[in-house]
Amino acid sequence: MLFLAETVISGLMAGVMYALVALGFVLIFKASGIFNFAQGVMCLFAALALFDFISPGGFMDRWFGFYLPIWLGVIATMGVMIILAWMIERFVLRFLVNQDAIILFMATIGLAYFLEGAGDIMFGSDVKPLDIGIPQGAVDFLLDDYGLYIEKLEIVAAVTATVLVIVLAIFFQKTRVGRALRAVADDHQAALSVGISLHSIWVVVWSVAGIVALVAGIMWGSKSGVQFSLSLIALKALPVLILGGFTSVPGAIIGGLIIGVGEKLAEVYVGPFVGGAIENWFAYVLALVFLVFRPQGLFGEKIIERV
Amino acid sequence: MFYRESGQFKTSYQTDQAIFPIAQDRWFVYAILAIAVFVVPFYIDDYWANAIFLPFLIYALAAMGLNILTGYCGQLSLGTGGFMAVGAYATYKLMTMFPEMNFILIILLSGGITAMVGILFGIPSLRIKGFYLAVATLAAQFFLVWLFNKVGWFYNYSASGQISATRMVMFGFQITGPEAAPAVKYLFCLGFVLVFGLIAKNIARGRIGRAWMAIRDMDIAAEIIGIKPLDAKLGAFAVSSFYIGMSGSLYFAVWLGAAEVGEAFGISQSFLILFIVIIGGLGTVLGSFLGAAFMVLMPILLKNFMVDGLSIMAVTAKHVEIMLMGTMIIIFLIVEPHGFARLWQITKEKLRLWPFPH
Numbered sequence: 001m002l003f004l005a006e007t008v009i010s011g012l013m014a015g016v017m018y019a020l021v022a023l024g025f026v027l028i029f030k031a032s033g034i035f036n037f038a039q040g041v042m043c044l045f046a047a048l049a050l051f052d053f054i055s056p057g058g059f060m061d062r063w064f065g066f067y068l069p070i071w072l073g074v075i076a077t078m079g080v081m082i083i084l085a086w087m088i089e090r091f092v093l094r095f096l097v098n099q100d101a102i103i104l105f106m107a108t109i110g111l112a113y114f115l116e117g118a119g120d121i122m123f124g125s126d127v128k129p130l131d132i133g134i135p136q137g138a139v140d141f142l143l144d145d146y147g148l149y150i151e152k153l154e155i156v157a158a159v160t161a162t163v164l165v166i167v168l169a170i171f172f173q174k175t176r177v178g179r180a181l182r183a184v185a186d187d188h189q190a191a192l193s194v195g196i197s198l199h200s201i202w203v204v205v206w207s208v209a210g211i212v213a214l215v216a217g218i219m220w221g222s223k224s225g226v227q228f229s230l231s232l233i234a235l236k237a238l239p240v241l242i243l244g245g246f247t248s249v250p251g252a253i254i255g256g257l258i259i260g261v262g263e264k265l266a267e268v269y270v271g272p273f274v275g276g277a278i279e280n281w282f283a284y285v286l287a288l289v290f291l292v293f294r295p296q297g298l299f300g301e302k303i304i305e306r307v
Numbered sequence: 308m309f310y311r312e313s314g315q316f317k318t319s320y321q322t323d324q325a326i327f328p329i330a331q332d333r334w335f336v337y338a339i340l341a342i343a344v345f346v347v348p349f350y351i352d353d354y355w356a357n358a359i360f361l362p363f364l365i366y367a368l369a370a371m372g373l374n375i376l377t378g379y380c381g382q383l384s385l386g387t388g389g390f391m392a393v394g395a396y397a398t399y400k401l402m403t404m405f406p407e408m409n410f411i412l413i414i415l416l417s418g419g420i421t422a423m424v425g426i427l428f429g430i431p432s433l434r435i436k437g438f439y440l441a442v443a444t445l446a447a448q449f450f451l452v453w454l455f456n457k458v459g460w461f462y463n464y465s466a467s468g469q470i471s472a473t474r475m476v477m478f479g480f481q482i483t484g485p486e487a488a489p490a491v492k493y494l495f496c497l498g499f500v501l502v503f504g505l506i507a508k509n510i511a512r513g514r515i516g517r518a519w520m521a522i523r524d525m526d527i528a529a530e531i532i533g534i535k536p537l538d539a540k541l542g543a544f545a546v547s548s549f550y551i552g553m554s555g556s557l558y559f560a561v562w563l564g565a566a567e568v569g570e571a572f573g574i575s576q577s578f579l580i581l582f583i584v585i586i587g588g589l590g591t592v593l594g595s596f597l598g599a600a601f602m603v604l605m606p607i608l609l610k611n612f613m614v615d616g617l618s619i620m621a622v623t624a625k626h627v628e629i630m631l632m633g634t635m636i637i638i639f640l641i642v643e644p645h646g647f648a649r650l651w652q653i654t655k656e657k658l659r660l661w662p663f664p665h
Contacts, residue, residue: 035438095641101437102383103644106585109578110636117630121623235574238442246438281453284446288431291443295435305527 006150007264013154015260016161017223020216021237022244022252023164024209029246030185031205032093035105038112040234042210045084045115047217047226048123050077051130074214081210082203089203097198116231130221157219164215165253168208172249177204185247239287245297255298259283310658326508343497348490356489361562362603364496365554370583370595371507372550377581378590379511380543381523382432386444388576389451390548391555392568393421396461398556399470403463410475410482414499414556421552422545424451429544433537436526448574455568471565483560492561499557503550508592510546519543520590551580586639588648597647605635 021043028036054073068076092111096104172178183191184201192198220230237256244255266282296302310331317323327333351360369391376382397417401408428447432440455461462470472483481487482495510516518539521529530536559566566572579602587598609631613624643650657664 035441092637092641096644099640099644102377102585102589103640105383105438105441106582107637107640109582110633110640113629113633113636115633117626117628117633120626121630235445238445242439242442278453281446281449284443284449288443288446291435291439292431295439297439 007268008261009150010154011261011264012257013151013158013260014264015240015257016154016158016253017216017219017256018233018237018240018259019253019256020157020161020164020212020219021233022240022256023161023168023249024212024216025237025241026244026246026249026252027168027209027212028205030249031181032184032202033101033104034093034108035101035246036209037105037108037234038115039209039213040237041112041115041119041231042081042084042213043217043220043233044226044228044230045119045217046077046081046210046214047130047221047230048119048128049080050074050214050218051128051221051226052123053077055128074218077214078211081214082207085206085210086203088206089199093202094199112231116228120228127225127227128221130218130226153219153222160215160219161253164212165249168249171208177201181205236283239283242297243287243290245299248297248299251297251299259286262286310655310661326505326512340501344494348494351489351493353489356493357562358607359603360493361496363599364493364500365558365562366580366583366603367596367599368496368500368503368557369551369554369580370587370599371504371592372547372554373580373584374587374590374592374595375507375511375519375550376543376547377584378588378594379516379523380519380540380547381526382429382436382540382543383438383441384444384547385441385574385577385581386428386447386451387551387580388572388574389448390421390425390551391558391576392451392455392572393424393548394418394552394555395559395566395572396455396470396568397421397552398560399463399472400461402473402475402560406473410477410560413475414553414560417556418549418553421555422549425544425548425551426541429541429548432540432544445574448577452568452572455572467567469565469567470559472560475560483564485564487561496557496561499553503553504592504596507550511592515539515542523590582636586636586646588646591646591648593651594646594648597651601647606632 021039024039024042025036028034028039050073053068053076054070056067067073088111092107093104096107170178172182180191180196180201181204183194183196184198188198191201216233217226217230220233224230240252240255240259242255243258244251244253263279263283263286266286267279270278270282291297310329312329312331315330317328322328325333327336347360369387372390373384373387376384394417397420398413401413401416405413424447428444431443435443456468462468474481475483477495480491482491511519518529518534519542521532521534522536522539522543526536529539555572559571563571583598583602584595585598586601587596588594606628609628610624613627
């Protein structure tokens with residue numbers, strides 16, 4: 001029983017980590033209908049940039065002779081992500097307005113390649129242990145009193161994700177920009193006709209997605225070091241997306257939790273019978289089975305088709 | 308001046324329905340075919356075969372397959388690498404179980420087996436569409452690669468987990484294995500690509516292809532005018548997987564000779580073929596060839612240019628290459644989102660009026 005509880009809880013925590021990545025996807029898809037394959041690489045890129053800002057021997061250290069404290073490093077990386085968002089809008093998306101969704105999807109794959117190569121050239125491709133002071137190891141009192149093993153890092157991730165979702169919800173519901181974002185998500189043309197600038201909205205959305213990517217990058221980087229495989233977590237976030245629905249922020253969170261728990265349970269209880277290592281595809285099959293019954297995902301908008 | 312169809316009258320339905328109705332096009336294609344069949348085999352060596360011609364032909368075949376599914380039928384698929392793996396492993400099992408079997412038959416059977424797997428993974432397409440389907444096809448990619456990695460029966464329990472092609476001889480010529488002559492390998496692949504290119508072109512412009520295109524443009528409307536989505540979609544999955552399976556089979560047996568599933572058939576393979584299809588032009592058979600040529604040649608040219616021309620270190624050059632790949636894909640999509648096939652179309656339109664465009 002204890003083992004089951006531990007499995008479920010660690011699944012939930014892993015799910016939160018997936019949800020953090022999925023959140024960035026949802027934001028961009030909602031506001032621009034772009035399926036952004038580069039989200040995973042954006043996480044990697046943000047984590048690499050942060051690492052370089054705050055560690056000795058990094059980029060700041062080499063060029064200016066000092067490196068930033070952690071909080072300033074995070075702010076600087078946010079700046080980098082905002083500049084990146086602006087560049088993406090200015091040099092890529094602006095020229096691709098009104099193209100088919102598949103063309104935009106392809107462009108984001110091109111972007112993923114570009115960021116991957118650029119990240120390797122600028123920051124090097126070795127594994128970097130990112131330590132920004134998030135506590136590591138098990139939560140002591142739970143381990144001592146109940147024998148439950150839960151990583152502190154995962155609790156921090158869960159709290160961060162909750163805060164992030166609340167902040168995003170307030171941003172979307174209460175602010176002027178947030179309202180404009182929702183208007184664009186509803187209908188591009190109608191939004192344009194009431195005077196919302198699509199270009200600036202896209203910059204805002206990609207910046208927000210970039211900052212979410214930074215958060216995800218920090219969490220994953222603290223967990224397993226900043227390395228190339230970080231960009232592959234995008235592939236982990238995809239089943240979360242289709243399970244929760246492409247257009248729903250709560251869907252991303254709940255989808256993440258379901259996938260996380262399902263994956264852990266399957267790994268523990270089914271994995272040994274089929275030779276293990278099923279976590280690569282189990283999430284996809286779970287999501288696929290689910291989709292057959294509910295094609296738009298858990299919280300996706302109902303697909304209404306007219307001829 | 309030279310490219311003008313004035314004076315070419317069509318006096319029968321047959322000439323009217325020809326694949327290349329304009330005489331100049333026809334002669335151009337004949338010339339290319341003649342060069343491909345009668346000139347290239349005499350000059351081809353190992354480097355040219357393994358680095359350029361075999362990848363080009365095999366990727367063109369795979370791209371035709373994906374183009375049928377994505378370009379004609381509108382079902383976005385990211386499982387191409389997995390389906391190629393099915394073709395390759397089917398070939399391997401057939402080769403080792405029935406060493407006397409005709410190699411062409413083995414490849415066709417591998418295609419058939421892949422088609423059945425394709426239908427299986429195509430079933431969700433009846434319920435879901437768009438990017439939801441794309442992500443669902445990733446399930447095929449990961450599951451198949453995992454399956455071939457884990458189940459020893461597929462690789463005959465070999466210690467390395469690799470599969471390697473056995474020696475295959477047809478008409479006295481050795482086709483697979485390291486001693487096979489590059490010209491023989493080339494002609495073997497060329498034969499497949501030409502025959503199935505012709506078949507693809509004819510399926511695509513016939514009744515079945517039109518049904519696919521109707522589904523692509525709007526599936527509900529297509530259903531209303533009497534096209535069965537079940538037949539059309541699963542048919543597209545079957546034919547597409549058949550092509551992809553054959554290309555996977557040639558890829559493993561003729562080109563590589565030995566393969567390891569995670570490396571050779573990973574997700575990057577799926578993306579590469581999707582790139583070929585999109586850069587070549589969605590929904591065109593010609594585009595599959597042009598896109599394949601581009602994606603095979605460009606990395607080689609980039610690498611040669613950077614390593615030999617600018618003497619950049621090979622490791623750095625690899626990163627720069629990835630970066631430039633991404634950049635070129637984006638630039639290409641911006642300049643011509645409909646791919647090389649559209650560029651070719653535009654060139655022909657311009658040529659018609661040249662040199663007096665006004």
